Amino acid sequence: QVEFRTDPASKDAVQGMQLRIEEFLPERMKLDLDATAPLLRPGQPLQLVAKGAYLYGAPADGNRFTAKLAVAVDQHPLDRPGSTQGRGWFFGDPTVALPKDPSDAIDTKLDARGELREDVALPEEVKGNTPVKVVLAGSLYESGGRTINRSVVRTLWPADALVGVRPLFDDADGAGANTRAGFELMRFASNGQPRPVKGLKVTLVRERRQYHWTHNDDGGWNYDFTRRFENVETRTMDAGATATRFDFPVEWGDYRVDVYDPETRLTMRYPFQAGWGWDDENRGLDARPDKIKLALDRTAYHAGDTLKLTLTPPHSGQGLVMVETDHMLFVRSLEVKAGTVVEIPVTQDWERHDVYITALVFRGGSAASKITPSRAVGEVFVPMDRSSRRVAVALTAKPQVRPGEPLQVAISAPQLAGKRAWATLSAVDVGILNITRYPVPDANAHFFAQRRLGVDAYDIYGRVIESYEGGTARIRFGGDMALAALPQARRPTSRVQTVDLFSGPVQLDARGVARVNLQAPDFNGTLRVSALVYSDNQYGNRDSEVLVRAPIVAEASMPRVMAPGDRGTVTLDVSNYTGKAGSFNVMIDGIGPARIEGGSRSLNLAPQAKSTLSFPLSAQEGFGTAKVRVRVEGNGFKVDRSYDLPVRPAWPSVMRSRTLALRAGDAVSLDGGIADGLLPGSVRARMQVSALPPIPFGSALKGALDYPYGCAEQTTSKGYAALELDAATARGFGVSGLDAVQRRARMDGAFGRLSAMQVSNGHFSMWGGNDDDVDPLITPYVAEFLLDARDAGFAIPDAVLQKSLQRLSEDLLTDSVQFYGRDDREYLKFAYKAYAGYVLARVNRAPLGTLRGLYDNDRGKTMRGLPLVHLGLALSMQGDRVRGDRAIAEGFAFKPTHTGWVGDYGSPLRDMALMIALTHERGYPKAAYDARVIDLGRELDARRSTPWFWLSTQEQIALARLGKALLANQTREVSGTLTSGGKPEVIAAARSFARDFDYATLASGLRFLPQGQPPFFASLDVAGVPRSAPAPDASNIKVERALFTTDGKPWTPRPLKEGETLIVRVSITSNETTRNALLTDLLPAGLEIENMNLGGDEQWSGVSIDGIDLDSRAGSADISHEEFREDRYVAALKLDAGSTSHVFYLVRAVTPGVYTVPPPLVEDMYRPQLRGVGRALPASITVVEP
Template structure:
């Protein structure tokens, strides 16, 4: 799964030391370093703002002749002043949109601002300028402007950078102190207004203001609309007062800034206070409600009993052994409590002030590194009640730096290097210090603005003050007042990613490990520079004892001729693409030579500008003319590729052969080359087909596993076993590979493996080293699932439904507890604290007598509706009984109210009594005949109930409570038949079905049959006793000849991708659609210009009759010419017009597709993501698909076609 992961470092007793977030993404490193600056930083209406762009190739020279675009936008800048936190400066547009009598929308000021896009090309120095003319806005407060600059590298890929500027539309800003929501009529309301300078909201500025108080009334009238009469509520404003006031910002009694205005509401209702420049349309406002019944007895004015103590230090930094001299300034004379604090109180003492000041001396010790806080609390003697202050506070941080804790680190390495060479990096630091080096592509680091690690800055950074001060002084004077990776995720979404692995991007990131400096403080590290052009950042960190240091160095890598081949991230069979090759001369001499292209795999050159087919071996093409590269400049040659109707990895190589007589002095005959691995993947998803059966001893079973799958994508396997569970092996394999990592899927994948470890290992059998991988070890699967389940526990004991999520599912939590209990019984290590907390959560949930509507079928298949107790209740009771716990109150309640239970819940309740040793209650509660009541449909959330799952769960409970119960045999036969005949089963149905049947199969596996497997008359394998697994059986005529007594069971599976990439488009209980929009939200077709910004809109809807369908997976396959702009790396683009945008439960971004997980409803849900047209050509477009995770019958496929980029 892509996204953000958190790495945590804990001690042996699970104390968290530190954590770090890690991004796992598919990406291509930047090739440009782009900076953008907005000038001027502060503009006025009518003025022009320039976005000044500088683009450099990371390997050194300016990025000349690169296209760029800058999107300018404005939005209101809202202040939250630290000096005036209770004041609002937000400007209202003065226009309102009426909705109804109880709600009202203010039209956003942002609606007035249109985004402006400027395009251009960088000059020879890699610079470009885009100009934005600010309109004559007035009285809109301060506006925040954004210049979102995008520069396109030689391959057409964008590099985004952001610059901001400010537009001041008025010289003075007005603020209103926040008012209470409800006040009494006939009581004065204190309105505090202040004015500040626009350039500094901390600085007061006297000004004239128009103050209006408006009463908002709603009148309901009858209007005729379309021949019908309807009630419409209309807002009416009644002006209560209007005056021009001089805002003097004089201090009030408690030192509060602003001018106070009083208003006494006479009538109940809603009021709004508006403050503006005289004559302005826009204003700053605050609302309150007045109510006239039961006027409040207390007044509306608050007196704060706390003042401020100012502390001045004599130095900015101290060293251990020094003494800090501090001057305390208090608002009144009295006694001062001085404390030295950080994570605790380190020292404290009292001093008396001389009038209103005191000087104290604090000895600085080594324990104060890196900083401490000195706090002062002044307490006034009760001698003058005219002064409202009783206590004053203040604090100051003191920075303490210990000499010798910062290591000097110096890096000696070349400034320039060629590719495919070895370089030695030398680091000088303290003798015997530990040193670690990393050499990383700057194009990777700048994507998330990664800074070189600074261990000194980390360990000696300023520590937080963790001491909270409390006092009761304000309450001593009542007359003054005062208030205070395994399991269900199937190994990283394996079925929803490209089935063929590829090394399209060769990342440069090398790490030395921990090295030790010699006696001279030297460390040497030899690193190989691969085929690469760009900048490598050499980062070194060192430590010795309590001393730390770091350094960095940039090494630019460029050959005399740098080759850059602009290929997409992948192609699909049948795609054609125009590929520009950029040749850059980085020397001071003119270079001439000839270019050649070589293709390997399912790709070929079809047409080029100045390219002709040569006589070399293989698919090799040469330029038909000599190419001249002037000094420090570049040339571009374009050729066309076509992807063959196959899938797999291809390789495209470009070389430039330099003519020796034109080489600069010192150079020899040389060929510079670049090779790129390019994936050819199908524009349709992976398909899987399975089959199984049983053969009696002495019989012959013929199998013809004919497929039309592409050879490179095809896998096939046949398993033969005496275990009857092989008949259901497809169900277990489905669980092993299911690609979703939610809690229910994790448990469903691991639960059956507690009992079918041997079969699970057989089904995933590999050859060679792969057979040793832990991923195919059932015990490893189970233990990893336990670890993953335990990591998802929430504060209340429940388990989060998705990793990292904040919501739970009662059934899934009980299901996980059931798994943990049986795993513990099977000998696996389970965290007792986690299990106990989970069981306690189940006991807590039982206190509520929760019910739900339930549709069921009777014995005659007639549908009925009744209210039942939630199925989670009896399942929780059953799980608690397995743990040796019981809730007698809940058991007796539901025993007495059996009409509230579905039939499967009655079986679970009966089994709970049996596990608790109460056989009489077990017999009384257990239905005499099963199957007379079944669920009418599948449920996709809640308890995930379905007829088959409920039957399997019932059989499991009977096997645990009464293994000899006569109803077990017929139930097992029926369940076995239904599982085999079902076209699709949910993970709940498979997991509980396999658990039940497996317990029975373990007792009945007495077959002595043997077999020989033949293909076209040749022996492929022989079954004697151990399970037989044969791979690569597709498209072969197989014959299975058996002998002996009993039966043999077989299972076959084929998977692959059809060569035509075709998939039937249909809507089955779901409807998903894709639409391409431009940056303004207007629909566009399937033809784009290179560098176009494309907004992709995906809309999902379920039919009204289906209700909500949770856990729906949406997969959108991209055409090769488009690339996703990943919002998790780089600047985030704001799509303000997408007001209907929904948020998915989980988002997985890949090179060639996007996966979304959500709940489908009868109301359309729209999801948006941003893509960019990068490569020119004609590309196959795969369908957008949606399917329910728990019912494959609910699916939709739509929108396959062709996309053109020109």
């Protein structure tokens, strides 16, 4: 979420925009695909022209190029971008059988110029009897195996003219049963112009189905059916220059309209259903008014002009002409006939960009003459002339520079000479911009674009027309501006070079010229240099491309991530741009957990020649970011570059913990034995000794701070971690804290993300989607966090807080939140209101009478003690201490009969820790309540007995808040001697001693002898990655991964060729219902995920797997959020007990080698013990060169 403020001190933004953040690699190449013919004819091949090049200027000489060809009936060949002419019209015959799966059309190499010209024949099933959409998806391969993908689309138009039918009802809902289904009929040329014809045969065909049942031992009962078709009625009709209307009486069932054209001998077919949709006839197009053609006499206007409007209605009648924005500017009543001209004065009020002229023409009805009443509507946008606001801009820069050289750019706007004006200059890697096809920013297009009409029109005329009864149609007009984790998933980070240079505002001199100097980065590629020039009321822009290339171009490609034991390849392209032939020495080294074999080579290169070298790469035991260093020398030039290579295990960490009570003279010892079976490089050990109970307060706080994913709850929890981790708390817990700048940045990040997640009613979308993804229980948690942050002195987004408090206030006083569809909904309603009351009581906005009623009447609905404590604190803060104390005591005494999940994000550990912490935070502590800390210790000890000892973010924050509260009252200190590897170290007295150790220190032996007033408590935690994969675990959640080829067939394990694409299906079945499951599916290193948020899903268009159509795969799982990361697929989803959910994604084989296949993992984010581990099948995957 980006917010703009004209006053930096203001809490309210004047405008905002949302951005989606994705992981990506900049493209290194460009690919242009085209087809010679704009329209295909029967028997004509697709004449492909492909041009590829590296972005540093070299042609894609000899690079592999593959393409797949897909065909489908095109029912909307005239529905083209930017045009409404063909909208709603159906053409062709969807019953024609065409290949459903894309076919491999090309696998070749580009020529020395990086070009390919090839005729691609269409499949033999394409007979020229229907319009066909032809899509050729091409992939150009880098030397290392990665691809860039582009596509070219053409339509096969089978005749000079085609008949189209437009239904006068909503196609998605179908026609109503026992009604007359209405249609419009026209014939069009390929350019969209009408082509009248006589003698069309129009037939209504009904489909009859005969169902029958079968039974087998494997699948039980199943049904099937046979079809037969019967002609209901046939008419002969003519199609003219305007649409011809017709209708047929229909009952409930499946129908089809067939139209035979005797001139072309082609039949178009439009299948539809009757009786399946809502019984609301006026939702269809039958209720649509006729259209008035409106014509303006100019292309743009100024204030003071006279606008001449020509009206061409479908019938004469009394009319109304209105000029509207968000209010009425002009209205006139008049008699209208074809060619009526209305003159309208353009006033200063029109100087905006949402001015529309709307015309209405009415025709009265006559029962005697059987004339039906009718109305016609037309609207047209009125553009204001802004040509004087656009200024011409010239951009002068060298077409090519070397890395590290200054990039000098002159920006000239002569029209702004002598005026106050500024310019900004950006230089961005074209390889980044090409991923999303990001256009050059144009201030004129932004500020002066057509806006949507600020008035909603409600058409209720259908209610007064005889024979047309129904509801309300809603019409909108306007421009395009109206449109639009697992806790153990720790991974090393890598640095990906992204080039995005920005000058900031530079003032133009008196001649309207600005000179900007940027530094060309260490980078080989193309920069798009864009200038934006602006004054108070004029704007201009210009862009050009600048090549950045070193004398020696050395570009390496390797896996984006590896697991210990993986064997891969580093592919190095070396190009000679030194201007002469020469000998070049190449050295590649692996630094950290990466090893390169045969890293020293020599080669001879002619001028502008390229050579590709391959080096075996293996990942060693370890966890971290390795580096691959590339050095090339020759002809007096040298290159020295390093690439990051994350090395992470193929499965998650485990934790081993134990606690000790220390009496006087007792010591704590640790050695490498506690880490047996773990990868040494992944081991992290922690020792903590204090007088506080043996609860990992510090590690819980750090765990929440470092949690890798971010729904609304997790974002709030991470914000809470930053809030609690002040310097004093960090010292008390013995953990590394955040400095003031880091803490402020973390808090601002949480504030910004939560602001973006708040929906219009004050609640929060769990994953930043829409109102459908809201859980009201999160709202009081966010509001409490914002109040705590404000109390700590942070500048919070007050508008977000106030909107949340207003929502809580309204919900507390009403029953607007019902938790329909949730188990234990009566408890959730009580818990939500109690929490809302507590938050509102902190700002004195909780009505005492409402709180008393909630306690007196509803407390029996509770299933946990925490809501009673919330309610008791609220009552006490609002003045009823008697009820408040009683409610708090009842909360601590409450013994739940059901300790399982109840949907409130809690657990016995979370609830008790938070209950004790709240009594301290609000000033109502009691020794009896503090004594319950012992119960927390027992709960944690029970969890430590399992290898999957992890805490949810709610539990982590609750423990952190409790620890901070107890720390404030802790006065006993501990000191002592720490001996590591035989070397003693004196530890100064502090309220807590804590230290982190790596494996080497652990293996050398550790011993800590505390001094001070006993007893002391020691917590010993060791986390690390096992050497072997975890055993499959389907006791709670069953998770299975299966691989398929892109035609939907199961993949048989075999070596994958570079560029080969597979479909991954992960199937998940849970024994319990969970709204908060998180799937983390790590990728084998040689495979890379296709990010569907950046395009590419056409690769599985039309593919079906086990009856699931991948085009509509969203219905196979209730996914709240998904991420396509560089080394994993992540999805947050809701699971119903006993039901199986399926998620799908695409992977592509990229880098040759042999790679470990990780197991798929699923976990409930708030019940870490509810988890599933799948099998890694196959155990490894091999990628080979084609």
